[in-house]
Amino acid sequence: MDHLAVLLVVIPLSGAFFVPVFGRQGGRGYRIALGTVLLTTGCAAALLIITARGQAISYLVGxxxxxxxxxxxxxxFSAFLSFFFSLIYVAVIAFSARDVPHDLNPAALRWYWSLMLLLLAGLLGVASAADLFNLFVFTEIYSLAACGIISVRDRMDSLEAALKYLLLSAVAAGCILLGISLIYMVTGHLNYAYLATALPDVAAGYPRTVLAAVALLATGYGMKSALFPLHIWLPDAHSSALSPASAVLSGLAVKAGIIALFRLFASVLSASPAVVRAMPAFLGVLAVGGMIFGALFAMTQTDLKRMLAYSTVVQIGYIYLAFSVLNPVALTGAILHIVNHALLKGMLFLSAGLIIHRTGKRRIADLHGIARQMPLTMIAFTIGAMGMVGIPLTNGFVSKWYMVLGTLEAGQPLAAVVILLSSLLSALYYFPLVIAGWFGSPPAPGQARPEGPPSMLWPVLGMGAACLILGVIPGPVISVLGEAARVLLGR
Amino acid sequence: MRQLPAFLLVVAIAYVLALALSEAPAFGRVDAPARNEVMRFYLDEECEQSGIPNTVTAIIFDYRGYDTMGEATVLFTAVGAAAAVLAGHSGTLVARPMAASDDVILRMVSRMVIPFVQIFGIYVIVYGHVSPGGGFAGGTILGGSMALYLFVFGPKRTVKKLPLAWGEIADGAAAFWYVLVGLGGILLGANFLANAAAGVPLGVRGQLFSGGTIWLIGLGVGVKVAATIINLLVHLAGET
Amino acid sequence: MISLDLFLRLNYLAGIMLFLIGLHTMLTHANLIKKVMGMNIMETGIFLFMVSIGYAHGTLSPIMRRGGPVQGLTYTNPLLAATVLTGIVIAVSTTAYALSLIVKLYEQCGTLDVDRLEKLRS
Structure with missing residues (x-):
């Protein structure tokens, strides 16, 4: 059964390699992608069942x-994230079948499926890595694939956004590689467990080298996960991609950097001197900046997808802030929020995609009364908005509740206040949109377009149902996550 | 306008790194902390047991073979992303369209040189575990020969010799070959990408057929790298 | 404080300098091709830094020769050579993809200048 740990990464990789070989005709690429993603989900589910009771699989490749x-x-921790990431992928791939083909030429479409699978493989590889260099390699796989699925769309703004993202993530990769080589220089190890035992002694001998290495790693992964001052690539990249690609990028891809940093700080660097441990607190300060400025930028946006992209900057801030107090309860909330935000933002981008697909409207001002034409889509969008704000009975409430509890428990009431304040700010940019959508008068009445096709609707509604289920009965998930947070903090 | 902030940022990073490096282990120390039991294991193990003289190749394709699978995947991703971007581009606006060279000397010399370059590339791939070289180096040489063909005889004739679809199929299949070799380890009752641990015979040290799966993986990587190079160049030349 | 010991680490210093020169090029130049060149200089600097870590005075390259010395400590660190190789392949992939994006952008917009691209978009 242990082989599942490596198959989790190998299955999506093989699927991606299959697409150019066997998927050269018509809808075959889609079928390969869907089959691969379903297999991956099954694999992740089995892993989640095995590891849910706190047992970790350590797999020695070769x-x-x-x-x-x-x-x-x-x-x-990694099994939980892998399971939900691949589950969201199922919805996104199913949605893409109708949304993407008419925007792309056949060659680009084929590579779209392949790149989507590569992105998934990279994310799962990052989640299961226990070796610094292996982490770097999979970071690069997902970064390149993420740029790739932006640029498959043959439009100037997509190409420019992809190039900007690519260059910045190359800088981030440079920082990460330099940080890794500094760490290797003083420890001689790359494996997490060996680093964790070697670092406390080494950090006493070479304190500044270790600190510089950690700062470089934090900068690199902060840039890849759009931590506040390093988020400049995100709005362009996420708003100019195809809608399913935006859902994956905003929901999942930015989380990989967070996952990597969580693991590094919580398990590898936790025993190192105070200076290194102060780094999460510094990240927390940046996170607050992201939560405030991201919200302010989101309010001023006129484009629906750009607004959603800035909202991602805010939500990343929540996760980093809850992480920065290094408290098991807050960490539970943070991990749950990684998944919740992935579900919510994925659903929001997909419903935005449905609206754009059916009506061609993407300006917020044009969305008045859209609910009369597309009520089901708007229900999903409303659930997403409510989850983002943190209304009870949605999953967003549960994770925010745990984050607030955890920050209070860690003796950081200020952080709790910031979380509450930022939720209020989210309400200010999500609710006007929802209210206008339901109660506004459509600019051109009588022109009733039907709802989107069922093959595009069910992924969106399925994700909405998942959000509500996680919001109403969070118990089982929380118990798994408590375990995950405990394992992660090594307590 | 962006000169000053960039300069200040670079100076700040330089200061931090200079602080770090002025206490780091000195350059070239034989007893540097990184020269620990991990490194010695690679070297001693190579000397006595696994029988692959080129330690770097052994690390790449055996000890850390999983990273190298990721590396091959990065190449595959780059080709995919570039092919998706350039699908349907004409290559006309980029300078003048690329055409065959009409220089007789160039054509004759290339015609003579290319087979030798290719044989050398194959040699470097196949002997990568016993001498300097390996799948990546040899694949680059092999791809270089095809690049020479492309530059001299033009993209049209290159595509006639090696259709783009074949290049893409070779790319995907060679990458999948790596996974297959890895799965072979599982089938033999060991872990993914296992070599000697799965009971693969290692052969006699220093001979061509030695090193177990290293040889197989190297072959796949060589094909992969060559296919990557020619695919990228054909796409960039605007022949889609 | 920065001490004079820094000058015992000139190889490291050279790698870091290249890293910073590349970074500065990427940040200040408006031309996309120059940005990609900066990226490559930056990565080369890191690779130089990494192989310098692996080197020790008086050691051989880690390819065992028949009848040669067999004690592990007489060779340079092979792990860093292997990681640098991986790093180079990743850098090459990134460069190839960045160049193909630039080719396509140039076809569509007829410029390689970031500021002009910014203007064209708005």
């Missing part, structure tokens, strides 16, 4: 034991 070979580590 049977070489850790300090020499590459180790994969799947614990409750």
């Amino acid at each position: 049977d070489w034991p850790p300090p020499w070979g590459v180790e994969l580590r799947v614990d409750a």
Whole structure:
């Protein structure tokens, strides 16, 4: 059964390799992609069942034991994220079948499926990595694939956004690689467990080298996950991509940097001196900046997808802030919020995609009375908006509740206040849109367009149902996550 | 306008790194902290057991073979992303369209040189585990020969010799070959990408057929890299 | 404080300088091709830094020779050579993809200047 840990990454990789070989005709690429994603989800579900009770799988690739070979580590944290990430992928791939083909030429469409699978493989690889260099390699796979699915769309703004994203993520990759080589220089190890035991001694001998390395890693992964001052690439990239691609980028791809930093700070660097441990607090300060400025920028946007993109900057801030107090309860909330935001933002981008697909409107001002034409889509959008704000009975409420509880428990009431304040700010840019959508008068009455096709509607509504289920009965998920947070913090 | 902030940022990073480096282990120390038991294991193990003289190749394709699978995937991703971007581009606006060279000397010399370059590339791939070289280096040489063909005889004739679809199929299949070799380890009852641990015979040290799966993986990587190079160049030349 | 020991680490210093020169090029130049060149200089600097970490005075390249010395400590660190190779491949992939994006952008907009692209878009 342990082989599942490596199959989790290998299945989407193989699917991506299959597409150019077997998927050269018509709808085959889609079928390969869907089959692969379903298989991956099954694999992740099995892993989640195995690891939910706190048992971690340590997989030695090539049977070489850790300090020499590459180790994969799947614990409750990575299995939980992998499962939900691949589940969201199922919805997004199913949605793409109708939305994407008419925007792309056949060659680009084929590579779209392949790149989507590569992105998934990269994310799952990052989630299960237990080796610094392996982490770097999978970071690059997902970054390149993420740029790729932006630029498949043959439009100037997509190309420019992809190039900007690519260059910035190359700078981030440079920082990460330099940080890794500094760490290797003083420890001689790349494996997480060996680093964790070696670093406390080494950090006493070479405090500034270790600190510089950690700062470089934090900068690199902060840039990849759009932490506040480094988020400049995000609005362009996420708003100019195809809608399903935006859903994946905004919901999942930015989270990979967070996952990497969570693991590094919580398990590898946790025993190191105070200076290194102060780094999460610094990230928390940046996160507050992101929550405030992101919200202010989101309010001024006129384009629906750009507004959603700025909202991602805000939500990333929540996750970093809850993480920065290094408290199990807050960490539970943060991990849950990674998944919740992925579901909510994925659903919001997909419903925005449905609206754009059916009406061609993407300016917020044009969306008055859209609910009369597309009530089901608007229901999904409303659930998403309510979840983002954190209204009870949605999943967003649960994760925010735990984040607030955790920050209070850690003796950081200010952080709790910032979380509440920022939720209020989110209400200011989400609710006018929802209210206008339901109660506004459509500019051109009588022109009733039907709802989108069922094959595009069910993924969106399915994600909405998942959000409500997670909001109403969070118990089982929370118990798994409590375990995940405990494992992550090594307590 | 952006000169000053950029300069200040770079100076700040330089200061931090200079602080870090002035206490880091000195350059070239034989007893540097990184020269620990991990490194010695690679070297001693190579000397006595696995029988692959080129330690770097052994690390790439065996000890850290999983990273290299990721590396091959990065190449695949780059080709995919570039092919998707350039699908349907004409290549006309980029300078003048690329055409065959009409220089007789160039054509004759290339015609003579290309087979030798290709044989050398194959040699470097196949002997990568016993001498300097390996799948990546040899694949680049092989791809370089095809690049020479492209530049001298033009994209049209290149595509006639090696249709784009074949290039893409070779790309995907060679990448999948890596996964297959890895799955072979599972089938033999060991872990993914296992080599000696799965009971693959290692052969005699220093001979061509030695090193177990390293040889197989190297072959796949060589094809992969060559296919990547020619695919990228054909796409950039505007022949889609 | 920065001490004079820094000058015992000139190889590291050279790698870091290249990293910073590349970064500065990427940040200040408006031309996209120059940005990509900056990216490559930056990455080369990191690779130089990495192989310098692996080197030790008086050691051989890690390819075992028949009848040569067999004690592990007489060779340079092979792990860094392997990671640098991976890094180079990743850098090449990024460059190839960035160049193809630039080719396509140039076809559509007829300029390589970031500021002009920004203007064209708005």
